[in-house]
Amino acid sequence: MMIALVVISLSVLAVYQMFITGRELIIEQYQRRYALERAEAWMERMKYYENELDTVPLDFGRTFVDTLVAPGDEHIGIWAECIIDVEHSFERDPGSGMPYYSTVSVTYNWEALSGREYSIRLMSRF
Amino acid sequence: MTLVEVATVIAISAIVFTGVLIAYTDGIGYWQDTSEEFALYNEGTMALSLMGRFIRNANFIRIRSYSGLPFARLELGYPQEDTWSAAFYFVREDGSLRWNDQTQGRNKFNLKLLPAVEYRQDRDEDPYLTVISARFTPLDDIGSQSPTLIGYSLVRIELILEDSREDTLYLSSVVSKRNK
Numbered sequence: 001m002m003i004a005l006v007v008i009s010l011s012v013l014a015v016y017q018m019f020i021t022g023r024e025l026i027i028e029q030y031q032r033r034y035a036l037e038r039a040e041a042w043m044e045r046m047k048y049y050e051n052e053l054d055t056v057p058l059d060f061g062r063t064f065v066d067t068l069v070a071p072g073d074e075h076i077g078i079w080a081e082c083i084i085d086v087e088h089s090f091e092r093d094p095g096s097g098m099p100y101y102s103t104v105s106v107t108y109n110w111e112a113l114s115g116r117e118y119s120i121r122l123m124s125r126f
Numbered sequence: 127m128t129l130v131e132v133a134t135v136i137a138i139s140a141i142v143f144t145g146v147l148i149a150y151t152d153g154i155g156y157w158q159d160t161s162e163e164f165a166l167y168n169e170g171t172m173a174l175s176l177m178g179r180f181i182r183n184a185n186f187i188r189i190r191s192y193s194g195l196p197f198a199r200l201e202l203g204y205p206q207e208d209t210w211s212a213a214f215y216f217v218r219e220d221g222s223l224r225w226n227d228q229t230q231g232r233n234k235f236n237l238k239l240l241p242a243v244e245y246r247q248d249r250d251e252d253p254y255l256t257v258i259s260a261r262f263t264p265l266d267d268i269g270s271q272s273p274t275l276i277g278y279s280l281v282r283i284e285l286i287l288e289d290s291r292e293d294t295l296y297l298s299s300v301v302s303k304r305n306k
Contacts, residue, residue: 005138012145019153026160033167041282041300045265048280048302052268 028112031068031078032120035108038066039122042084042106050126056102061086068110080110102126162289166255170285170297173223173239177283180212180229181301188277189262193218200262200281204229205305214239216260223257223285240287252290259286265300279303 046056062084069077084106088099105123112118177200181187186203192215199215213226223240241255264278280302288294 001135005135005142008142009138009145012142012149016145016149019149019156023156037298041298044300044302045280047304048266049268051302051304051306052279 024112024114028114028116028118031110031112032118034068035080035110035118035120038068038082039106039108039120042082043104043122043124046084046086046102046104047126050102054096055088055098056086056104056126058086058088060084066108068108078110078112080108083107083109159291159293162254162291163293163295166287166289166295167297169240169242169255170287170295172242173285174283174297174299176239177214178299178301180214181281182304184212184303185305186210186277187264187279187281187303189264189281192216197261197263200283203277214260214262216257221253221256221258221288223260240285252292254290256288257285258288258294259284 046060049056049060064082066080066082067077068080085104087103089101089103091100092098093100103123103125105121107119107121109117109119180202181200183204184202185205188201188210189197190199190201191197192199195216195218198218199213201210202212204211211228214223215225216223222238225237225239227234227237240257241253244253261284263282263284265280265282266278267280280300282298282300285297286294287297
């Protein structure tokens with residue numbers, strides 16, 4: 001009887017652990033979605049600069065810490081490292097002196113509360 | 127088997143049963159919350175995608191008040207059309223996001239974008255999706271490069287949606303127009 005109870009208790013713990021892990025993974029997907037939203041916003045802002053100024057200024061590149069939590073969101077905020085990189089083409093338009101294109105990227109790196117590490121990177125050439 | 131052994135078995139069984147019950151009820155509740163949030167997410171991103179497509183193609187963008195709320199109406203103008211051809215606006219009274227489409231000769235007004243359909247599981251249930259807030263914020267931070275440029279070029283769209291269990295979901299998107 002005692003052995004049966006131990007086995008059942010372990011099974012319950014396993015089911016509970018499965019539930020907790022599933023919940024963690026879903027919350028981490030919310031955080032990932034929010035990171036993606038933020039990265040897309042930075043890319044769109046660079047597109048706006050390219051559209052208005054015909055180039056993305058090099059000083060737009062930066063590294064900073066961002067918080068992955070939406071306003072009013074119940075999920076705990078996570079600190080993420082954001083790296084924005086801008087590189088101009090070597091070749092330049094002889095008329096305007098502007099680079100032909102800019103290679104831009106936005107990278108978000110963060111560690112979830114569970115210890116899992118996540119990274120997303122969006123890259124384009126404007 | 128002594129009385130102490132019986133009592134111990136009953137106590138442990140009660141703990142085990144309680145654990146199973148909690149895991150079951152919490153699990154079911156959490157999956158229900160998540161599935162309803164997925165419905166909000168799917169419809170919200172569909173609306174953001176549609177608005178983004180209209181903003182990218184626009185020549186002129188302006189943002190106005192609506193339903194007594196600032197930044198609640200987005201108006202878009204297109205080349206070769208002599209009016210503000212598309213508008214997206216938040217109607218606070220019924221918790222919906224609506225739009226007018228006068229592009230390419232279409233004359234459609236007051237179309238409901240969110241919620242996309244009318245659906246309730248029963249008559250007394252709250253709507254599966256209510257728009258709590260929709261806000262269009264201009265983000266332009268460099269001066270106009272052209273004296274003929276009207277309005278804004280970079281817009282943040284923010285949506286706060288609520289499901290029938292009163293859980294909310296925040297969605298945002300930043301979009302720039304591609305035309306000068």
